[in-house]
Amino acid sequence: MGIKVDPKKCVSCMACEMACGYHRDDGFALLSSCIMVTRGREKRDYSAVVLKEEENLVIARPEGLEVRKLGSGGEADQSKGKEDASAKPLLLREPCDLCSDREDGPLCLQFCPADAISLG
Amino acid sequence: MEYLSTNKIAIVDLTNSKVSDQELDKELVKEKIGGAGITTALYEEYQKEDPVILGTGLLTGTLVPASALSIITAKSPLTGKVCHAPITLYAGIELKYSGFDYVVIKGNSSKPVYLWIHDGIADLKEANEIWGKDVWESTDFIRELMGDPLIQILGIGKGGESGSDFGQVCINYWASGDRWGFGKLFGQKKLKLVALRGMSLLEIADPEEFVRECKELLSTIKKGSFAGKKGIGELSAALGEDIRKWLEPIVHRHLSCFNTSFPTNTFVFLDEEPKRLKETDKEEPGFLITDLYGLLGFKKLGLSASDTCALLRESAKYGMDAVAVAELSQKAGKKKPDEIKKTLSGLKGALESLGKGKFSPWCPSFNLSTDEWERRQAVAYLFGIHPIFALMSPELSEEKLIELANLGTGLAFTAETLDKVIADILK
Numbered sequence: 064m065g066i067k068v069d070p071k072k073c074v075s076c077m078a079c080e081m082a083c084g085y086h087r088d089d090g091f092a093l094l095s096s097c098i099m100v101t102r103g104r105e106k107r108d109y110s111a112v113v114l115k116e117e118e119n120l121v122i123a124r125p126e127g128l129e130v131r132k133l134g135s136g137g138e139a140d141q142s143k144g145k146e147d148a149s150a151k152p153l154l155l156r157e158p159c160d161l162c163s164d165r166e167d168g169p170l171c172l173q174f175c176p177a178d179a180i181s182l183g
Numbered sequence: 184m185e186y187l188s189t190n191k192i193a194i195v196d197l198t199n200s201k202v203s204d205q206e207l208d209k210e211l212v213k214e215k216i217g218g219a220g221i222t223t224a225l226y227e228e229y230q231k232e233d234p235v236i237l238g239t240g241l242l243t244g245t246l247v248p249a250s251a252l253s254i255i256t257a258k259s260p261l262t263g264k265v266c267h268a269p270i271t272l273y274a275g276i277e278l279k280y281s282g283f284d285y286v287v288i289k290g291n292s293s294k295p296v297y298l299w300i301h302d303g304i305a306d307l308k309e310a311n312e313i314w315g316k317d318v319w320e321s322t323d324f325i326r327e328l329m330g331d332p333l334i335q336i337l338g339i340g341k342g343g344e345s346g347s348d349f350g351q352v353c354i355n356y357w358a359s360g361d362r363w364g365f366g367k368l369f370g371q372k373k374l375k376l377v378a379l380r381g382m383s384l385l386e387i388a389d390p391e392e393f394v395r396e397c398k399e400l401l402s403t404i405k406k407g408s409f410a411g412k413k414g415i416g417e418l419s420a421a422l423g424e425d426i427r428k429w430l431e432p433i434v435h436r437h438l439s440c441f442n443t444s445f446p447t448n449t450f451v452f453l454d455e456e457p458k459r460l461k462e463t464d465k466e467e468p469g470f471l472i473t474d475l476y477g478l479l480g481f482k483k484l485g486l487s488a489s490d491t492c493a494l495l496r497e498s499a500k501y502g503m504d505a506v507a508v509a510e511l512s513q514k515a516g517k518k519k520p521d522e523i524k525k526t527l528s529g530l531k532g533a534l535e536s537l538g539k540g541k542f543s544p545w546c547p548s549f550n551l552s553t554d555e556w557e558r559r560q561a562v563a564y565l566f567g568i569h570p571i572f573a574l575m576s577p578e579l580s581e582e583k584l585i586e587l588a589n590l591g592t593g594l595a596f597t598a599e600t601l602d603k604v605i606a607d608i609l610k
């Protein structure tokens with residue numbers, strides 16, 4: 064069971080990132096979110112939604128899903144190509160806990176205005 | 184100000200190259216709410232020094248749907264009145280997260296400068312290296328210099344630098360809703376750009392209730408009339424001008440401003456296959472359309488969608504309001520892209536599409552009367568709600584926004600507070 068993102072539906076609004084930030088910090092902040100929209104390639108209009116799980120970095124790219132194994136130090140396996148630099152801070156953060164302490168479940172899912180996030 | 188706020192106002196004196204900051208007084212928030220209420224008050228306080236005020240809305244950068252907006256308030260070189268322009272995309276929230284709710288930029292610098300606002304610090308820096316560069320080059324320069332591609336930039340190009348009435352303050356690489364010639368004002372002040380970045384934390388007075396209300400509001404909005412629709416073509420169609428077939432062949436995808444359900448922006452590919460999903464290796468494959476009226480203005484000249492968007496791109500690089508470029512080209516009988524491009528330097532003339540009120544005519548009227556439109560804009564510019572989405576979503580009612588403001592701040596705003604502030608900013 065994990066968070067799934069459909070990048071074709073995603074409109075890069077960052078609501079999931081802010082919702083996760085709230086889940087972590089009980090305030091509005093983007094410091095601790097474990098889900099993130101990469102925005103570093105603005106002129107090329109290329110972005111992905113990246114999620115840090117316990118053991119994987121899951122990258123929902125427009126052309127398809129990529130899963131990278133995280134090493135014991137939390138670093139991602141870089142062999143499959145370069146990561147957007149804007150997603151690097153994610154590696155240092157707590158992994159997704161599926162909002163297990165919330166009665167209503169994953170907050171990112173509830174705040175996605177495009178229904179791009181599901182649980183599967 | 185404790186909640187939904189960074190509690191800081193930056194005061195930037197360009198004449199003496201001095202920067203200071205002060206606390207955001209809770210009493211001022213109680214009296215003026217936020218956004219245009221407070222930027223207007225700050226404008227009045229510093230008006231002798233011809234200030235440009237940047238300001239966030241009370242709810243900007245939160246989980247309130249469409250809380251994407253910050254604003255620029257200044258005296259328009261075009262109308263001579265104090266007006267407000269929207270700051271959208273991600274730049275609106277970056278201002279708040281950079282550590283300041285408001286920034287007062289007063290006086291004039293004797294040499295080119297830029298303002299770097301990050302993590303609660305505001306620094307004035309010399310801008311000799313970027314003065315003369317276009318909007319795209321300047322944005323690239325700053326991001327590369329700081330090594331951070333997420334820095335948000337409010338900047339001018341040659342339009343504003345050269346004192347054109349139609350010089351625009353652009354957002355990163357794209358057109359903004361500045362239809363007031365604020366770019367000219369930046370140019371006069373020798374202020375090339377404001378760069379924003381930060382990682383603040385905004386506390387909430389009643390977090391659980393606030394977030395619960397936001398969630399409920401979003402689910403109502405998702406059942407609204409724009410549910411499932413996307414992009415500038417749909418927006419135009421809803422306003423009675425269906426450009427979808429004309430634009431669709433070059434559409435790459437539609438993009439939202441921060442936390443806004445309806446993506447009001449559309450990215451088109453001009454030098455790349457539009458349906459491509461993989462990242463292109465072209466550095467500048469296209470353009471993000473953020474301004475419907477610039478698009479319609481060039482379309483009216485009989486141009487193809489590609490030629491139109493290429494001209495929008497040129498206008499944004501030059502830092503010019505595309506609406507003015509299109510309207511004045513039409514008046515001068517210029518219809519060919521090359522001819523129009525040449526008008527960018529030295530563009531002059533009177534505009535029929537000039538805004539008459541306080542709020543940027545970048546936001547369509549949606550068939551509302553002027554009074555209704557102004558009131559709705561005022562509400563959006565006070566609370567920090569995307570001005571176009573505010574008109575698309577009656578669910579974001581005044582009552583709801585007041586309720587959210589109270590839950591978020593612990594203050595006790597009422598309908599009377601709102602009426603009074605709106606009357607003040609419209610007078």
Ligand code: SF4
Nearest residue numbers: 083159161162169171
């Ligand atoms: S499920 Fe919860 S912890 Fe996981 S990404 Fe979403 S908001 Fe963050």
Ligand code: SF4
Nearest residue numbers: 073074076077079175
């Ligand atoms: S909330 Fe949904 S649409 Fe917005 S960035 Fe996240 S996945 Fe994309």
